[in-house]
Amino acid sequence: MASLARLRLRDRDAVITREGLIFRVFGYTHPPEGYICDLEYAPASLFQSNNPKAFRTDGKNIFFKFYEDEAWHFVQKNFPQHMVFHKPLGKKVLGVQTANIAEVRKPEQALKRLVEAQPRDELLKALQKVLEATVLASGLSLENFGxxxxxxxxxxxxxxxDIDLIVYGKGNLEKIRKTLQELYSDGGLGFSNEFVDDSPIRGK
Incomplete structure (x- = not known):
């Protein structure tokens, strides 16, 4: 189990509860007793979905991803302890108390492992291509990404x-944003902005 001392977690860090639920830390403002999160995945022993997009497996275990308001209803009905009081809103929201955190997964550590590994499938090869065209081309360090x-x-x-990357630091974000704008403008490089509207995130 994770130390009960106050953890230094950042936006998009993952926390796994004692039941095996996988939450994602949301933002940087949190109550003293825990972290505001959204629930991303659950093991098949706790939750199953008919949505064909929800199925996940690491080859040994099966997980299902939550879509739309599934996570909210699931937690309220089955694990109400995974709610924390958000003072600015004056109500409880999805979150994990520090005492209920069994494991923490850090995006920057995962990226380091993936970069050091030999790309063995098309997604990891695409990840390498994206990093070379953005992070490395901007002269930034991979340590500031996850x-x-x-x-x-x-x-x-x-x-x-998807290839979901997070950028740490306002200055780094501005540099990457500028690089992406240049890549989007040059259609011959194979990069396009899928977020010209909200269609990619509908239902997520």
């Missing part, structure tokens, strides 16, 4: 999973 989502947890799908 990967979250299914890549962080090791149960991504080589053909269908």
């Amino acid at each position: 990967v979250f989502g299914s890549l962080l947890h090791g149960f991504y799908h080589p053909k269908f999973s």
Whole structure:
């Protein structure tokens, strides 16, 4: 189990509860007793979904991803202890108390492992390409970046999973944003902005 002392967690860090639920830390403002999070995945022993996009496996274990408001209803009904009081809103929201954290997974550590490993599938090869065209081309250090989502947890799908990167530091974010704008403008490099509207995140 994670130390009960106050953990130094950042946005998009993952916390795993004693039941095996996988939460994602949301933002940087949290109550003293825990962290505001959203629930991303649950082992098949606790939750199953008919949504064909929800299935995940690391080859040994099966997980399902939550979509739309599934996580909210699931926690309220089955694990109400995974709610924390958010003072600015004056109500409870999804979150994990420090005492209930069994494991922490850090995006920057996962990215380091993936970069050091020999790319063995098309998603990891695409990740290398993205990093070379953005992070390295901007003259930034990989230490200021991380990967979250299914890549962080090791149960991504080589053909269908997203490459979810997080940037640490306002200055680094501005540099990457400028680099991406240049890549999007040059259509010949194979990069395009999927977030010109909200269609990619509908239902997530």
